[in-house]
Amino acid sequence: MAFAPVLIVISGILAGLQASAIAPDQILARGLEPVSLEQALQDVQAGDVVVLGEEHGTTVQPGEQLQVMQTLRQKGLKVSVGMEFFDETQQADVDAWRAGQLSEVDFLKAIQWGGFPFDSYRGQAQFPKWDESTTLALNAPRSLTGKIAKTGIAGLSAEDKAMLPPDFTLGNAAYFERFKNVMGGEAHLPSPEALQNYFEAQSTWDDVMAFNATQFLKNHPDQVLVIVVGEFHVQYGGGLPDRLKARGALAVTTFSLLNLNGLSEDEQHQMVEPDTKDGDRANFVWTSNFR
Numbered sequence: 001m002a003f004a005p006v007l008i009v010i011s012g013i014l015a016g017l018q019a020s021a022i023a024p025d026q027i028l029a030r031g032l033e034p035v036s037l038e039q040a041l042q043d044v045q046a047g048d049v050v051v052l053g054e055e056h057g058t059t060v061q062p063g064e065q066l067q068v069m070q071t072l073r074q075k076g077l078k079v080s081v082g083m084e085f086f087d088e089t090q091q092a093d094v095d096a097w098r099a100g101q102l103s104e105v106d107f108l109k110a111i112q113w114g115g116f117p118f119d120s121y122r123g124q125a126q127f128p129k130w131d132e133s134t135t136l137a138l139n140a141p142r143s144l145t146g147k148i149a150k151t152g153i154a155g156l157s158a159e160d161k162a163m164l165p166p167d168f169t170l171g172n173a174a175y176f177e178r179f180k181n182v183m184g185g186e187a188h189l190p191s192p193e194a195l196q197n198y199f200e201a202q203s204t205w206d207d208v209m210a211f212n213a214t215q216f217l218k219n220h221p222d223q224v225l226v227i228v229v230g231e232f233h234v235q236y237g238g239g240l241p242d243r244l245k246a247r248g249a250l251a252v253t254t255f256s257l258l259n260l261n262g263l264s265e266d267e268q269h270q271m272v273e274p275d276t277k278d279g280d281r282a283n284f285v286w287t288s289n290f291r
Helices: 004-019 061-074 088-098 104-110 122-126 142-151 173-182 192-219 240-246 265-272
Strands: 026-028 049-054 078-087 135-139 223-230 252-259 284-288
Touching: 049 061, 049 240, 061 078, 061 122, 061 223, 061 252, 061 284, 078 088, 078 122, 078 192, 088 104, 088 122, 088 135, 135 192, 142 192, 173 192, 192 223, 192 240, 240 252, 265 284
Parallel strands: 049 223, 049 252, 078 135, 078 223, 252 284
Antiparallel strands: 026 284
16 A cells, blocks of 8 residues: 555656657657657668658648658668659659759649649759659649549549559548548538549549559669658558558658647647557658647
């Protein structure tokens, strides 16, 4: 019985630690252990994929992404960059812009850029300019995913279906449930069929990006491919990471870049700690706090 007060005090201390705010600007491994970027990337080697899941259009996370690329270069690795924002039909425009044959104004017009400031992505898209590295246009054409969002894959023409990668697969059931929650549930959509169509479009983004990424690495096994993509595609592995592994990626390292601004301490912990059902959000969580 003499130990009871001590146990109560220790329990109180642990509870206070668990409820404390997550410090920004740190990289957390499993168990919320802080690690350096060098430690996080120490096992990455040629032929691997590093996936950076971001909040689109920020002014902070692009710097974090460039740090990843620079750290890999400092390890002596060749680094190419895959961008969610460019689709596979735009590769020639990407190459021409990077080679200085197309002005940035004309490039953005050619790819119909819109929505997010390009300042957030210029550095990443221009980063690899040596050692035969490149910027890879990863995504499916918007013309294809737009049709899928309206009609579903079953409603595509034979010509459109031919644009899907071989052995195309939808995301798994857990990924669908998270997608449904993000979309607000079936009550916020016209019908269950509409939700399914949107999920099929989401899965098309994932699988086309995975196919293009793994095909690139098969042809360039001496390189590391760093992919910049929206964080939902990355979290808990159900989207892009699963498709990369299924398509033969040798090793996939994932980062969730998270903005903790405005969140309560409980909400911060909910974001960074492993989910009881889905497990780790990513291999590494990189926290920020910005408006």
